Amino acid sequence: MHKITMLGTGLIGLFYTMSIHGNRSRDQVKVIYSRSEERGSKFAQEWNIPRYTTDLKAAIEDPETDTVVVGLPNNLHEEACTLAAQAGKAVLCTKPLARTGAEAKRILDVCEKAGVFHGYLEDLVYTPKTLKALNSVANGALGKVLWARSRETHPGPHSSWFWDKEMSGGGAIIDLGCHCVEIARNFIGKDLRPVEVMCWADTQVHPIDAEDHSIGLVKYANGAIGQFEVSWTFRGGMDLRDEVSGTEGTIWLNHWLRTGYEMFTAVGEGGYVAEKAESDKGWLFPVGDEVGGLGYTEMFNDMFNSMDANKKPREDFYDGYVVNCILDACFKSAASKQWEPIELEWRGSEDAGKEAFMTEFDADHFLIKEEKMPDGRTKYILKEKAGGKVVQKVVEA
Numbered sequence: 001m002h003k004i005t006m007l008g009t010g011l012i013g014l015f016y017t018m019s020i021h022g023n024r025s026r027d028q029v030k031v032i033y034s035r036s037e038e039r040g041s042k043f044a045q046e047w048n049i050p051r052y053t054t055d056l057k058a059a060i061e062d063p064e065t066d067t068v069v070v071g072l073p074n075n076l077h078e079e080a081c082t083l084a085a086q087a088g089k090a091v092l093c094t095k096p097l098a099r100t101g102a103e104a105k106r107i108l109d110v111c112e113k114a115g116v117f118h119g120y121l122e123d124l125v126y127t128p129k130t131l132k133a134l135n136s137v138a139n140g141a142l143g144k145v146l147w148a149r150s151r152e153t154h155p156g157p158h159s160s161w162f163w164d165k166e167m168s169g170g171g172a173i174i175d176l177g178c179h180c181v182e183i184a185r186n187f188i189g190k191d192l193r194p195v196e197v198m199c200w201a202d203t204q205v206h207p208i209d210a211e212d213h214s215i216g217l218v219k220y221a222n223g224a225i226g227q228f229e230v231s232w233t234f235r236g237g238m239d240l241r242d243e244v245s246g247t248e249g250t251i252w253l254n255h256w257l258r259t260g261y262e263m264f265t266a267v268g269e270g271g272y273v274a275e276k277a278e279s280d281k282g283w284l285f286p287v288g289d290e291v292g293g294l295g296y297t298e299m300f301n302d303m304f305n306s307m308d309a310n311k312k313p314r315e316d317f318y319d320g321y322v323v324n325c326i327l328d329a330c331f332k333s334a335a336s337k338q339w340e341p342i343e344l345e346w347r348g349s350e351d352a353g354k355e356a357f358m359t360e361f362d363a364d365h366f367l368i369k370e371e372k373m374p375d376g377r378t379k380y381i382l383k384e385k386a387g388g389k390v391v392q393k394v395v396e397a
C-alpha cells in the first residue's frame with residue numbers, strides 16, 4: 001500500500017483522487033494540499049482523506065506518506081518535485097513536466113540525484129484503446145510506423161493560470177501538444193531520436209499572449225513523422241483522436257466524441273456531461289467511465305506496480321524532458337517559420353533505422369503497387385531494376 005500526498009484540489013487533483021480511491025484501491029491519499037483552507041477541508045471530507053493543509057512543504061514532508069503526486073499549475077512543478085525529491089519520496093508529476101526543456105532537465109536531475117522513483121503522468125498513452133493499439137504496433141500489425149497523427153482540441157482551459165504565459169509556459173502547444181507529442185512518440189518508437197520540427201502557431205480567437213491554435217510536424221531519425229493538431233478554439237467539446245499509419249496497416253482511435261455512446265435530450269438533466277462538454281442539452285456524447293477512458297486508472301496501476309517491482313514505469317521524467325525539448329523547438333519553428341532542430345541530451349538509440357522498401361516482383365522488377373480493378377483485371381506497377389523506369393503489367397481476370 002502506498003500512502004500519498006496529493007498536491008492540488010483542482011480538476012486533475014480530483015481526477016487523480018477519483019482514480020486512486022476507485023475500485024477499492026489499496027493505495028490511499030493521506031494528505032491533501034490546497035491553497036484554500038475551505039476547499040482543502042471540503043475535498044478531504046468528500047474523499048475520506050485524514051489531513052489537509054495549505055502548507056506545500058508540510059504536505060510534501062508529511063511523515064506518513066511515501067509518494068507525492070503533483071497536480072499544480074505548471075510553474076509550481078519544479079518547486080514541488082524538488083521538495084519531494086529532497087524528502088526522499090517517490091514523485092509523480094502531471095503533464096507537462098515543465099514549461100521548458102531546461103526546467104524539465106533540472107527536475108529530472110534533482111530526482112535522479114536523489115535516487116527517487118519518478119513517473120510522468122501522461123494519461124493519454126494509458127487509455128484502454130491506446131494500450132491495445134500500442135500492443136498491436138509492438139506485435140508488428142502495422143509494420144513500420146510512418147505517420148502518427150494526434151489531435152486534442154477543445155474550447156480552452158478552465159482556470160486563469162493556463163491563460164497566463166508566465167505561469168503556464170505557453171498556450172495550446174504546452175497544454176495539449178505535450179499529450180499529442182508523447183502519443184506519437186509511443187507509436188513511432190521511444191527509442192528513436194526526434195530530430196527536427198516544423199510548427200505553425202497563432203492566436204486566432206482569445207485576447208492572450210500565448211498561441212490558441214497550432215499544428216506541428218516532428219520528424220524522427222528513421223524518417224517517420226509525428227503530427228500534432230491542438231486548439232483552444234475548437235467548438236463542440238473535447239476532440240481526442242489519433243491515427244497511426246504503417247507499411248502494413250492503419251489504426252484510427254476516437255477517445256471522446258462519438259465513442260459509441262450518443263444521447264439526445266431536449267431538457268437535460270441538470271449537470272456535468274463529460275470533460276469540456278459545451279452543452280447539457282441536444283445531442284450529447286457522455287463517457288461511461290471517464291477516469292478509465294482518459295487513462296488515469298491504468299496509469300496509476302503502472303506507476304504503483306512499477307514502484308513495487310523496482311522498475312521504471314512506461315513514462316518517467318526523461319520522457320517528460322524529451323517532450324519539453326520537442327515543444328521548445330516548436331516555439332522556435334513557429335517564430336522562424338523554418339524546420340528547427342530538437343536540442344536534447346539523447347539517451348536512446350543512435351541508429352537511424354532508415355531502410356529502403358524494395359519488394360521483389362521478379363528477376364527484373366521491384367513491385368511498387370498491386371491493385372484489383374473494377375473490371376476484374378489486376379494491375380502491377382513495377383520499377384525496372386536496370387534503369388529505374390516505372391512500368392505496369394496487367395493480368396486479365
Ligand SMILES: NC(=O)c1ccc[n+]([C@@H]2O[C@H](COP(=O)([O-])OP(=O)(O)OC[C@H]3O[C@@H](n4cnc5c(N)ncnc54)[C@H](O)[C@@H]3O)[C@@H](O)[C@H]2O)c1
Pocket residue numbers: 007008009010011012013034035036071072073074076094095096121122123158159161175
Ligand atoms: N490530462 C491531464 O493529465 C491533465 C488534465 C488537466 C490538467 N493537468 C495538469 O494538472 C496541473 C493542474 O491543472 P488543473 O487542471 O488541476 O488546474 P486547476 O486550476 O483546476 O487546479 C489547480 C490547483 O493548484 C492549486 N494552486 C496552488 N497554487 C496555485 C496558484 N498559484 N495558482 C493557481 N492554482 C494554484 C489550486 O488551488 C488548485 O488546487 C497542470 O500542470 C495541468 O497541465 C493534466
